[in-house]
Amino acid sequence: MSADKSNIARQFIELIPHSKALGMQIVSIGDGLAEIMMPYDERFIGDPKTRVIHGGAVSALMDTCGGAAVMCHPDAPAGTATIDLRIDYMRAATPGQAITARAEVYHITRSVAFVRATACDDDTDRPVATATGAFTVEGR
Amino acid sequence: MPRKAPEPVQIVKQRRDAALNALVSGxxxxxxxxxxxxxxxDEVTGVLSFDDKLIGNPMLPAIHGGVTAAFLEVTAVISLSWAYIWEDFESGALDVEKMAAGDLPRLPKTIDFTVDYLRSGxxxxxxxRATITRAGRRYASVQAEAWxxxxxxxxxxxxAHFLMPRPD
Structure with a gap:
């Protein structure tokens, strides 16, 4: 049951056009936890002087990862949409390195899922960004 | 007392458009x-031209929440940078030709960013459009809205909150 749900969530995430456009790849997904990687790409540079990836691309990664965590949660029946998302940028991501986000649903009600997420590059001890968000729980 | 003749309109427009274009295309x-x-x-409006790669939910279809967040963040950063350099390129302290050649001013850094999704895109x-609620020497607060x-x-x-570049 849970494995089926993870597969459905995985298939859905892999079909999202914008996530594909950003080259996102699912590392792991299941039980309200998701990990998604976004490779470094020069087209996503936000600051030409430092060649650091734009915050917007990190937002898209965090949002996708948060939604994926909700979709694979055992208590969430189907789809989800973001209600709000707050991202704190702790430091610039190192140019040339992939960014991996890890999101978890830390509380879920009949209508809302509360999500925390962290994004890291190769230095996993120092997060690039953290996020908290509320997502809808749909189809119940 | 003779007054200085105002600049021809096309010179003013060309300078401002070139400065904005350099900022954005960089x-x-x-x-x-x-x-x-x-x-x-001095008012700028961000325009997000629709493309299939911006879709987040192919079933509805709707724009990806990350795209919406990114669009608001881009608009906030550009509006803030634009306001920050306005006086300098208007006075000539900042050379627009150098900017166009790639010598851009340093950009503000995002400290945090909160987005509310009101309806599906x-x-x-x-x-x-973004409003700069407070532009301090080191920090700035910006609000943005998309429709x-x-x-x-x-x-x-x-x-959003931003860390302003330190003057060189």
Missing amino acids: VPYITFMGISFDRRG LPRDAYA QDNRDRPFAQAT
């Missing part, structure tokens, strides 16, 4: 997303 991600900017005097063009068909029905709004 950032690869803005081009990747298909975002452009309209200018009326439809598969069509979107617009956004599609109707300016009075925004589909997303954002609040």
Whole structure:
């Protein structure tokens, strides 16, 4: 049951056009936890002087990862949409390195899922960004 | 007492458009997303041209929440940078030709960014404007709003804080 749900969530995430456009790849997904990687790409540079990836691309990664965590949660029946998302940028991501986000649903009600997420590059001890968000729980 | 003749309108327009264009086209991600900017005097409006790669939910279909967040963040950063350099390129302290050649001023850094999703983004063009609530020497607070068909029905709004570049 849970494995089926993870597969459905995985298939859905892999079909999202914008996530594909950003080259996102699912590392792991299941039980309200998701990990998604976004490779470094020069087209996503936000600051030409430092060649650091734009915050917007990190937002898209965090949002996708948060939604994926909700979709694979055992208590969430189907789809989800973001209600709000707050991202704190702790430091610039190192140019040339992939960014991996890890999101978890830390509380879920009949209508809302509360999500925390962290994004890291190769230095996993120092997060690039953290996020908290509320997502809808749909189809119940 | 003779007054200095005002600058010809085309010189003023050309300088301002060139400065905005240099600021925007210098950032690869803005081009990747298909975002452009309209200018009326010092007011800038972000324009997100719809493309299939911006879709987040193919079933509805709706624009990806990350795209909406990114669009608001791009609009906030450009509006803030634009306001920050305005006086300098208007006075000539900042050389617009050098900017166009790639010598861009340093950009503000995002400290945090909060986006509220008010309704789903439809598969069509979107617009956004940012208001600088406070521009301090080191920190700035910015609010941004995005809409599609109707300016009075925004589909997303954002609040953000930025760290301003230190003067060289």
